[in-house]
Structures are given as structure tokens and as C-alpha cells.
Amino acid sequence: xxxxxxxxxxxxEMDVENNEFLVDTLRRYGFNSVKRGCDTGxxxxxxxxVDEKPTLSCATLAVRAAGRHITTIEALQTEAKEVAEFLxxxxxxxxxxxxxxxxxxxxxxxKELQNPTDEEIKHYLAGNLCRCTGYVGQLxxxxxxxxxx
Amino acid sequence: MKQxxxxxxxxDGLNTTTGKPVYTDDLAVAxxxxxxxxxxxxAYAKIKSIDTNKAEALSGVECVLTYKDxxxxxxxxxxxxxxxxxxxxxxxxxxxxxxxxDEVAIVAAIDEKTALQAMKLIKVDYEILEPVLDFEHAExxxxxxxxEDNLEINFDxxxxxxxxxxxxxxxxxxxxxxxxxxxxxxxxxxxxxxxxAHAMMETYRAFTxxxxxxxxxxxxxxxxxxxxxxxxxxxxxxxxxxxxxxxxRIGGGFGGKQTASVEVFPxxxxxxxxxAAKLIYDRKETFSCTTSxxxxxxKVRMGADLEGNIKAIDMAALSDxxxxxxxxxxxxxVAGYKTLPLYNQxxxxxxxxxxxYTNKMPAGALRGYGVxxxxxxxxxxxxxxxxxxxxxxxxxxxxxxxxEGESNPILSGSKPGKPAVLASSTLDRCIAxxxxxxxxxxxxxxxxxxxxxxRGVGMAITMQGSGIAGIDTASVVIKLNxxxxxxxxxxxxxxxxxxxxxxxxxxxxxxxTTIDKIIVYTADTDIIPYDTGSYASSTTYxxxxxxxxxxxxxxxxxxxxxxxxxxxxxxxxxxxGKAVAALDGTKSMTIDQIAERLTMTMxxxxxxxxxxxxxxxxxxxxxxxxxxxEVEVDKLTGKVEVIDYVAVIDCGTxxxxxxxxxxxxxxxxxGIGMALYEDVRYTDKGKMETNNFMQYKIPCREDISKITVAxxxxxxxxxxxxxxxxxxxxxxxxxxxIAHAVYNAVGVNVRSLPITPEKVLLGMINADxx
Ligand code: FES
Ligand code: FES
Numbered sequence: 001x002x003x004x005x006x007x008x009x010x011x012x013e014m015d016v017e018n019n020e021f022l023v024d025t026l027r028r029y030g031f032n033s034v035k036r037g038c039d040t041g042x043x044x045x046x047x048x049x050v051d052e053k054p055t056l057s058c059a060t061l062a063v064r065a066a067g068r069h070i071t072t073i074e075a076l077q078t079e080a081k082e083v084a085e086f087l088x089x090x091x092x093x094x095x096x097x098x099x100x101x102x103x104x105x106x107x108x109x110x111k112e113l114q115n116p117t118d119e120e121i122k123h124y125l126a127g128n129l130c131r132c133t134g135y136v137g138q139l140x141x142x143x144x145x146x147x148x149x
Numbered sequence: 150m151k152q153x154x155x156x157x158x159x160x161d162g163l164n165t166t167t168g169k170p171v172y173t174d175d176l177a178v179a180x181x182x183x184x185x186x187x188x189x190x191x192a193y194a195k196i197k198s199i200d201t202n203k204a205e206a207l208s209g210v211e212c213v214l215t216y217k218d219x220x221x222x223x224x225x226x227x228x229x230x231x232x233x234x235x236x237x238x239x240x241x242x243x244x245x246x247x248x249x250x251d252e253v254a255i256v257a258a259i260d261e262k263t264a265l266q267a268m269k270l271i272k273v274d275y276e277i278l279e280p281v282l283d284f285e286h287a288e289x290x291x292x293x294x295x296x297e298d299n300l301e302i303n304f305d306x307x308x309x310x311x312x313x314x315x316x317x318x319x320x321x322x323x324x325x326x327x328x329x330x331x332x333x334x335x336x337x338x339x340x341x342x343x344x345x346a347h348a349m350m351e352t353y354r355a356f357t358x359x360x361x362x363x364x365x366x367x368x369x370x371x372x373x374x375x376x377x378x379x380x381x382x383x384x385x386x387x388x389x390x391x392x393x394x395x396x397x398r399i400g401g402g403f404g405g406k407q408t409a410s411v412e413v414f415p416x417x418x419x420x421x422x423x424x425a426a427k428l429i430y431d432r433k434e435t436f437s438c439t440t441s442x443x444x445x446x447x448k449v450r451m452g453a454d455l456e457g458n459i460k461a462i463d464m465a466a467l468s469d470x471x472x473x474x475x476x477x478x479x480x481x482x483v484a485g486y487k488t489l490p491l492y493n494q495x496x497x498x499x500x501x502x503x504x505x506y507t508n509k510m511p512a513g514a515l516r517g518y519g520v521x522x523x524x525x526x527x528x529x530x531x532x533x534x535x536x537x538x539x540x541x542x543x544x545x546x547x548x549x550x551x552x553e554g555e556s557n558p559i560l561s562g563s564k565p566g567k568p569a570v571l572a573s574s575t576l577d578r579c580i581a582x583x584x585x586x587x588x589x590x591x592x593x594x595x596x597x598x599x600x601x602x603x604r605g606v607g608m609a610i611t612m613q614g615s616g617i618a619g620i621d622t623a624s625v626v627i628k629l630n631x632x633x634x635x636x637x638x639x640x641x642x643x644x645x646x647x648x649x650x651x652x653x654x655x656x657x658x659x660x661x662t663t664i665d666k667i668i669v670y671t672a673d674t675d676i677i678p679y680d681t682g683s684y685a686s687s688t689t690y691x692x693x694x695x696x697x698x699x700x701x702x703x704x705x706x707x708x709x710x711x712x713x714x715x716x717x718x719x720x721x722x723x724x725x726g727k728a729v730a731a732l733d734g735t736k737s738m739t740i741d742q743i744a745e746r747l748t749m750t751m752x753x754x755x756x757x758x759x760x761x762x763x764x765x766x767x768x769x770x771x772x773x774x775x776x777x778x779e780v781e782v783d784k785l786t787g788k789v790e791v792i793d794y795v796a797v798i799d800c801g802t803x804x805x806x807x808x809x810x811x812x813x814x815x816x817x818x819x820g821i822g823m824a825l826y827e828d829v830r831y832t833d834k835g836k837m838e839t840n841n842f843m844q845y846k847i848p849c850r851e852d853i854s855k856i857t858v859a860x861x862x863x864x865x866x867x868x869x870x871x872x873x874x875x876x877x878x879x880x881x882x883x884x885x886x887i888a889h890a891v892y893n894a895v896g897v898n899v900r901s902l903p904i905t906p907e908k909v910l911l912g913m914i915n916a917d918x919x
Contacts, residue, residue: 017262032175033168035400037350038432042842045350073168080167088162091807094815095645096165097172097350097400122850129842131348131401132645134818135850137811 003066007031008075016062022048023057025065026072033073033100037129044128047101048072054108056127073100079107083145090141094132102128106142115148152658153870156807159647160664161398171398173370177356177427182211184415184428185264187254187271188438189246192280192508192835193292196244196253196273203270204256209263211422213271214255216242219417223300224384227475227513228373228407230620230681232303236315236474238295241384241413246275247294247472248508249836250438257418257426280508282835284469285446287313287505294472294506306478307503315470316478316504320485322558323497325450328461332452336534340449340526341901342884344469344829345442345822346839347515348847349644351400352435357415358425360393367394367416372406372642373682374672380409381416396672402644403819404514407684408475410439436840440513441829443480443504444469447526457540459495459549464488464526466502471511477504480514484523487771490560490571491527491612493551498559508835514684516819517880520613528609528885529900532892542889543580543589546610550576553863561618562768569768573863573873576610579775579797583608586795586857587777594893601784604792607889608777613878614769615868616687622765623692624678625699627656629707629758630668631748633727633740635660637699640672640680641692646876647808648688652696654804655869659700661726662740678761686772686874689804691764693869698762706758711738714746770865772800772873776817776882780890787910789891791821793855796882799863802871806860809875813858816879822848824884826903 004013007026016025023046026034036058037045046058049071073080080103087093102125109116109124116124121142122135130138143149165171201213219241227235242252254271258264281290289312302308307317329335355369365387371377374394382389399406415426430438450463464485470477485500492498500523515521535542551557553574562569584590587606595605626638637656643649649671653664660667671677680692704724711729712719715736722729730737738746747756777795782788794817803809826846830838839845864871884902892898897912 027174032170035172035351037352038842040432040841040843043350043432077167081163084163084166087166088158091156091159091647091805091811093159093162093166094647094811095350095399095401096162097645099166100168103166103168126849126851129350129847129849131350131403131819131847132815133811134814134816134856135848135853136814136818136856139850 001063003063005065005068005070007070008072018063020062021058022060022062022065025062026057031072031074035097035100044105045098045101047104047128049104049108054105073103076107083107086141086145087138090137092133092137092141098128098130102130110146116146150658152654152664153804154802155805157650157654157664157805159650159808160653160669161649165398172351172400173354173356173368173397174429176368176397178358178425181356181425181427182257182259182418182422183261183264184418184426185256185268186252186414187256187268189249189251189253191246191275191277192249192282193278194246194275195278197276198274199254200272201254204267207263207267207270209259210267211257211424212418213267214242214417214421216240216244220384220386222383222386224380225475226380226409228376228409228682228684231379234306234478235476236308237301239473241417248510250510251472255414255418257422280835281313282508282831284444284467284505284507287507288503294508313506314503315474315506316481317502318482318485319501320559321499325461325463325497325499328497329450329452329463332460333455334534334537335450335452336530336537337450338530338533338900340447340529342445342522342525343902344444344512345515345827346436346829346845347403347405349401349403349405352432353411353430353439354428355412355415356427357419359419359423365392365416365419367392367412368397369394369412370399370406371396371409372402372644372684373409374640374642374674375679376682377409377412378674381412384413385417385420394674396642399642399644403516404518404684405440406644407514408440433840436845437510437837440475440511442515443512443522445484445522447523449526449530451530451534453534453538457538457545457548459492461497462489462492462495464500466500468504469507469512470504471507471509473511475511475513480519484519486559487520487612487614488523488527490551490557491610492549493555493557494549509831510837516816516877518877520611521881524609524611524881525884525902529888532607532889542608543584547577547580550610552577561614572867573770573801573865574773575799575861575863576773576775578861579773579799580610582859582861583775583777583795583797586859587779587793589777592779598781602781603784603894604779604781605890605894606777606779607886607893608775609882609885609889610773610775611878611881612771612773613686613874614771615690615874616766616769617685618766618769621681621685621687621691622763623680623695624761624763625692625695626678627699627703627760629703629744631744633744634666636668636670637696638670638677639692640677641688642672642683644683646812647805648683650808651689651804652692655693655696656700659697660704686877689872690868690874691766693872694764695762697869698764699760702762703758703760706760707743710747710758711743714738714743766867768867770867770873772798772875772878774798774878774882776886778883778886778890780887780894782891782894782909784895784913787906787913789825789904789909791854791887793857794821794883795857796879797859797861798875799861800875801863801865801868801873803860803862804870804872810858812875813879814856817856817883818848818853820880820883823902824887824904826905828903
């Protein structure tokens with residue numbers, strides 16, 4: 001089936017299967033920042049924005065994206081780099097495979113939460129798994145980025 | 150030092166973090182065939198017949214391969230130096246399938262949908278065999294997991310195939326029985342460590358194609374490019390010279406990618422079809438069709454006198470390698486020889502037992518590589534001994550542990566009659582500092598926190614190695630480019646740890662430059678010299694030492710070249726990283742000028758400066774950690790929460806404090822997961838139950854509170870700038886330290902990991918009854 005989606009502010013026509021998930025479509029169309037880490041909606045690696053809201057693209061049927069605004073990290077390089085610099089400064093950038101999804105959630109959190117506490121930050125980001133860092137370094141970095149350290 | 154021991158940022162950090170396409174699947178060509186594997190639904194069966202006609206007839210299917218289509222030569226997927234200790238016990242596809250998930254057929258099609266459809270059209274008729282599922286009853290079981298007689302071993306590993314024994318080990322010193330008999334106090338307990346999943350975020354994957362010369366090119370998320378080349382050469386029966394392996398960025402490894410779990414499948418498709426192919430394991434396959442940590446049972450007998458002088462330690466172990474023997478003998482022996490030297494005062498020590506085959510997913514390498522298992526048993530027993538002696542467990546350790554300058558016959562690098570000397574250790578300072586940081590004096594053993602919650606503290610110590618003595622080798626090439634910047638070529642495999650950056654730091658230190666002047670290029674078997682790969686905590690130590698040698702060689706060449714250009718004697722110039730200047734101040738050339746004159750100036754250059762350095766260690770200096778856990782136990786539910794985890798580390802000189810700290814934090818959290826909930830479980834039919842993140846829980850952000858990391862650096866004389874390793878040692882202390890803290894909180898000794906609320910609660914109920 002053919003759908004029209006606005007990806008990173010550009011209208012794209014995509015051929016999708018009825019049962020195809022958005023993560024696979026986006027990768028097929030070259031948005032390689034979007035990673036898949038699981039088959040059960042548990043890891044958060046595939047997080048993109050659908051109409052500005054962080055969304056698991058592995059749990060979103062591609063056909064449901066028709067007519068919506070999809071944002072991947074490719075379109076948010078300036079903002080992403082700003083967060084990344086804090087992660088890198090902390091050494092909390094390890095394999096990086098979890099990072100695009102993680103950053104998409106962090107950027108959404110920044111818009112949503114004012115002066116969050118540690119608990120609020122952890123709660124907001126809880127769906128984003130990371131096996132490398134042990135999380136505490138990421139938390140230090142994110143707090144500095146948000147100016148709440 | 151300007152570069153080493155500095156918190157330098159990872160050279161690839163900004164790009165990997167912001168989503169650049171640098172991983173295996175990002176690099177695969179769009180029209181690569183999609184490879185899928187049809188897998189056994191049975192734990193043990195023989196294929197009576199397999200019909201692929203319908204699948205092959207499906208439009209879009211390129212090939213369907215079965216056991217009839219693969220070389221009949223057994224191999225191992227374990228990434229180890231040749232000759233591998235792991236048995237050659239598998240075929241690419243076998244008529245006998247040995248676990249639920251074992252490969253039955255390989256399907257390649259133009260897209261995933263077609264491949265999946267084709268899989269459904271394959272008809273397999275199985276003769277179901279009685280599986281061996283309980284590793285404690287594998288030895289002498291009526292079913293033999295490897296009944297085939299073309300299994301090969303490179304040397305004696307103590308295999309007794311017809312009794313399901315894959316390998317065995319017997320090591321030690323002194324007369325354990327005599328010392329135990331003479332001990333005033335003896336602890337005798339049995340400990341179980343579970344199979345753990347690596348759960349790296351990037352699942353296993355590889356992409357293959359033929360290059361311009363018709364050679365097989367393999368792009369793989371691997372820790373072991375050179376071993377992959379050798380493994381493929383044997384499995385596919387083609388010369389190594391016809392294979393090239395490239396490693397892009399890796400999305401985590403943790404030892405999982407020290408086993409070549411996937412490469413052979415797309416590779417055989419590419420060889421058969423001539424077309425590009427890729428195989429990407431989904432999470433379910435990653436959990437259930439690759440490898441996990443070896444589950445082990447270790448019975449410890451430990452004897453001491455009344456003053457707390459340890460007389461004897463006896464460890465009788467049993468390990469479950471599952472259906473194939475990847476890393477079976479080495480993980481097993483490491484559980485002994487990297488734990489026993491810790492307690493050097495013991496007069497007699499022994500480590501003995503078997504590794505058995507079962508009809509479950511194979512076990513393999515996972516961060517810690519046996520030490521994690523051995524340390525849980527050893528340290529739990531030490532804590533219990535302290536309890537029996539009514540002695541502070543820290544004091545018991547201080548009294549018995551190995552110290553810098555002491556020798557031990559089991560320590561790596563020992564020769565018969567010539568025990569190796571421990572050249573560096575600050576373990577005593579690690580313990581002292583850790584006690585302070587956790588508040589041992591005030592908190593040991595427990596603090597009632599009011600209501601139904603109670604807090605306890607516990608501790609454990611550990612060691613590991615730095616590379617494999619006498620086996621690991623690394624070579625590094627550094628070239629001076631046509632301006633004053635360098636390229637460093639290495640086949641070590643940074644899997645996110647930052648090892649590329651650390652190598653650049655070391656080279657930059659020697660060459661007195663900064664890491665932005667050093668391009669680090671890893672890893673490609675065609676153009677980069679040999680390196681065993683990144684495992685066994687080897688990269689900082691082994692490849693690091695090779696890097697220093699190469700950089701020193703480069704430094705010498707630069708000085709010699711510039712001296713010649715300036716017509717000054719070599720000992721009358723000095724190099725400060727930016728320029729070579731005559732000592733008398735008369736002449737000077739910048740590094741840019743030197744490089745330019747070497748490569749570009751007509752008639753004068755003609756000499757590209759290329760330096761090499763190779764290293765292989767005679768010893769494997771152990772890093773040490775003292776780990777302390779503070780837990781809060783809910784007496785109503787048995788739930789354990791880690792309030793604070795303190796680790797004080799001696800990894801020698803810390804090459805990069807911020808990257809080292811994250812290594813520690815990440816490893817501790819993986820260890821906390823292993824201590825409290827991670828557990829690979831099977832149904833009574835041998836099917837894995839924990840094949841997704843809902844069933845197999847890894848720590849999430851909200852599970853982790855405080856982690857405290859501190860370094861107490863020794864100076865390792867054989868290490869690069871005094872450094873030892875850090876990658877693996879960090880995972881070992883949480884299971885025993887947390888078990889100890891739980892015991893101190895509620896009096897329940899959990900000796901079988903993970904420490905679930907049920908086990909704690911049941912322990913409390915049983916204690917009440919008694
Ligand atoms: S891929 Fe794991 S949550 Fe989407
Ligand atoms: S950095 Fe590797 S999973 Fe997060």
C-alpha cells in the first residue's frame with residue numbers, strides 16, 4: 001500500500017505492507033539512525049517522534065503514520081549534538097547503539113519537563129535501555145544538559 | 150603526562166551518539182539477499198527427511214540449504230587463538246539437531262517476507278531423541294549429545310565424549326585433604342551461578358558479498374575479525390586468502406561477539422549464489438540461538454585455623470556448555486586459576502571438575518569468563534567463613550589475600566617450580582577505601598531502617614587478567630601522513646568501550662601530540678596487521694603495549710629522518726612533537742615540513758615513514774577490585790534493593806579516568822542484574838522461556854540508584870604506562886557482595902543466583918520455622 005508521510009519536514013511517498021512496522025519502513029527508506037533492539041517494545045532504541053511525541057516506531061504500524069509528521073534524529077542534528085556533547089564529556093557514550101532513541105526521548109523530555117528531579121528524569125527515560133553505561137553516567141550528563149546538576 | 154591519565158573524549162562519540170550510519174546493517178547494500186534460518190523445535194532430534202522443493206520454487210527465493218549442502222568438516226565458532234582449545238563439534242548444518250533453535254536450513258530470498266514464507270514451506274520429518282536437559286545429570290546420561298565420531302579436538306582438554314563430558318580440569322597445589330583435616334573450622338557449601346545473557350543492544354549480524362577479485366568479504370559486528378576469517382576458512386573449506394573481514398562500529402559485545410555466531414550463514418549463501426547477503430538476528434534469536442554465560446555448580450570446601458589463617462580451599466565444579474563446546478574448557482579453568490591465587494596464604498588449593506554437554510543453547514564467552522562464576526562461590530564461602538570465625542570479613546581477607554611482591558604458583562606466568570610474582574596490587578588500599586566509602590564501620594552488618602525494611606552491607610574482592618599470557622598477540626602500524634598527522638592501524642575491536650581512543654592517547658603521549666592528529670583505523674583483515682581481537686581484557690594491555698612500541702619506533706624514525714635532512718647528528722637533535730630542532734638552536738623542522746618533504750618533494754622524499762610494534766605478554770597482570778554493597782530488604786516481600794554499590798579498583802595507571810569510570814559503572818550494573826534477576830530459563834522440554842526483554846529482565850534506569858567508583862592505582866611494570874585491564878573484572882563482585890549484604894540484613898544465605906524475592910522470603914520463612 002502507498003502512503004504519504006512527512007518525514008523530517010519533507011513529504012515522502014512510501015510503499016508499505018499492511019503489517020509492516022514504522023521502524024522497518026524508516027530503515028528501508030534510509031533513515032538509518034533508527035535502530036531496532038527488540039521485538040517486544042521493551043528497549044526504546046526505535047524511538048522517533050510522531051507529531052512531536054516520542055513514539056516506539058517498532059510498535060507503530062507504518063500505515064498508521066500516513067499523513068503524520070515523523071521526526072528522526074537526522075533532522076535534529078544541532079539539538080542532538082548539544083546533548084551528545086554532555087554525554088561525551090561524561091564518557092557516557094559507549095557503543096552508541098541505544099543513543100538515537102535515547103536522545104529522541106531526552107529532547108522530548110526537555111520540552112516537557114521543567115527542572116525535573118532525578119526520579120522524574122529516570123521515570124521519563126525508563127523505556128530506553130542501555131546495556132553499556134549502567135545509566136548513572138548518562139544521568140550525570142543529562143542533568144548537566146538540563147542545568148539541574 | 151599530557152594524554153595518558155587524562156579524561157579525553159572518545160574520538161567517535163559525537164558521531165555514534167547522534168545516529169550516524171556506522172554499524173553493520175547501515176553499511177549493507179540495499180539489494181542484499183535476506184537470510185533466515187529455519188530452526189529445530191526439538192531439543193534433540195535427527196532429521197529423517199527434509200523437503201525444500203516448495204520453498205525453492207517460491208518466486209524470490211535464491212537458495213535453500215540443508216545439511217546436505219554444507220562441508221562435512223566440524224569447526225568451532227569460538228574466537229580463540231589457533232589451535233583453539235574449543236572442540237570442533239559443529240557443522241554449518243547438521244542432520245542431528247542438539248537444542249531448540251539449532252539450525253536446520255538456511256533460506257535466502259530477495260526480501261524478508263519471501264524468506265519467511267519460504268521457511269514455512271520447508272517440510273522436515275524428525276526422529277525425536279531423549280534430550281539431556283539437567284546438567285547435573287548429563288554425565289553418563291543414556292543420551293549422548295555428541296555421538297558423531299568426526300568431532301575433532303586440537304589437544305587434550307579432558308573430553309569424554311560418550312559420557313557427555315566436553316572438557317575437564319584438575320589443578321592445584323599442596324595436599325587439600327590433609328589441610329582440611331587439620332583445619333579447626335571448615336566451611337562446605339555448594340553454589341550455583343546461572344546462565345546469563347549478554348543482551349547487547351545491537352543483535353548479532355553480518356553482511357557478506359564478493360569483492361572485485363571474487364573474494365568473500367564479510368562485514369560483521371564482531372570482536373574477533375582474524376578469528377572469524379580462520380573460522381570461515383575451515384567451515385567453508387576455502388583458503389583464508391580468499392576471505393576479508395571488516396569490523397565497523399559495534400553496538401556492544403560483552404564477549405558474545407567473541408563467538409562467530411552468525412557469519413557463516415550469509416557467507417555460505419554468498420558463496421553459493423555469488424550475491425550479497427545479510428543476516429540480522431532478531432532479539433529472540435539473539436537470546437535463544439547464540440550463546441550465554443556458562444551456568445555452573447561449584448562446591449567449596451574451605452578450612453582455616455581459629456585465628457582466621459586459611460589452610461585450604463577446594464573447589465569442585467561442574468559447568469554446562471550446552472549443545473556445543475564454545476569456550477568450554479577455558480571458561481571452566483579460568484574459574485579456578487583466576488580465583489585461587491587471591492588467597493595466597495592458603496597452604497593447599499584445588500580446582501577440579503567437568504564441563505558437560507546438554508541439549509540447550511551453547512554457552513560461550515561473557516565478560517568475566519568464568520571468574521564471575523568462581524568468585525561468587527569463593528567469596529560467598531569466605532564471607533561464611535568469617536561468620537563462623539566471628540571475624541570481620543574484611544579482616545579475614547586482609548589476613549589471607551595475595552599482596553604485591555608475593556608469588557603464587559597458579560598466577561598467570563608461573564612455570565613449574567617457578568611461581569609468578571605479583572608485580573602490582575593495591576588491593577589492601579582498595580579494601581580500606583571501600584570500607585570508608587560504604588560506611589562499613591557504622592553499617593556492618595545491618596541497620597534497621599524502621600518498619601519492615603532492613604539494610605545490610607556486604608563485600609567481595611576479585612581479580613581478573615590482562616590478556617592471555619603467552620597466547621594473545623597484537624601488532625600495530627603507525628604511519629606518518631603527508632602532513633604531520635598519523636594513522637594508527639589496529640585490529641583490536643572497540644565495541645563501545647573507547648579502546649580506539651585509549652590507543653590514540655598512548656600513541657599521542659609517545660609522539661607528544663594530541664589525539665586529533667591520530668586517525669585510528671580498525672579493523673580490516675586485508676590491510677591491518679594481526680590482533681587476536683578485543684576479549685580477555687586484552688586491548689589496553691596487549692594492543693596498548695604494541696601501540697607504544699610502534700609509536701616509539703615512529704618517534705625514532707622521525708628524529709633520524711629530520712637529522713639527515715638537516716645534516717645534524719641524531720644525538721644532537723630533539724623532538725617535541727611539533728618539530729625536530731638541533732640542540733644548538735641553529736636548525737629546526739616542523740613535523741609538517743618533515744612529512745611533506747618525505748612524501749611530496751620531488752627527488753628528496755621517497756620514504757614513507759611506517760612504524761610497527763608487536764606485543765604478546767608473558768604474564769597477564771591481574772587488576773583487582775574490592776566491591777561493597779548496601780542493600781535494603783523488604784521483610785514482607787523479600788525484595789532486595791541495592792541502595793549503594795561501591796567499587797574501588799586497581800587497574801594500574803588509569804589511561805582515561807572518565808572512560809574507565811563508565812566501564813566500571815556499566816560492568817557493576819550488569820553484575821547487579823546477574824545478582825538479582827537475570828536468568829536464562831528453559832521449559833521442561835528444553836525450550837528457552839526467557840527469549841525477550843519481558844521474560845529476561847536486564848536492569849533499567851529506575852532499578853539503579855547510587856554507584857560509587859574510586860581508583861587506587863598501582864603501577865604495573867609490564868603495562869603500558871603502568872596500566873592493567875578493566876573491562877571484565879568489574880562484573881565480578883556484585884553477586885557475592887549483594888548475597889552477603891542480604892545475609893547480613895535478614896540472615897538468609899542465597900547460594901543460587903539470582904537472588905530473587907522468592908528465595909529470600911522462603912529463606913526467612915524457613916529460618917523462622919527452624
Ligand atoms: S525496537 Fe525495542 S522498543 Fe522498539
Ligand atoms: S551505549 Fe551501548 S547500549 Fe547504550
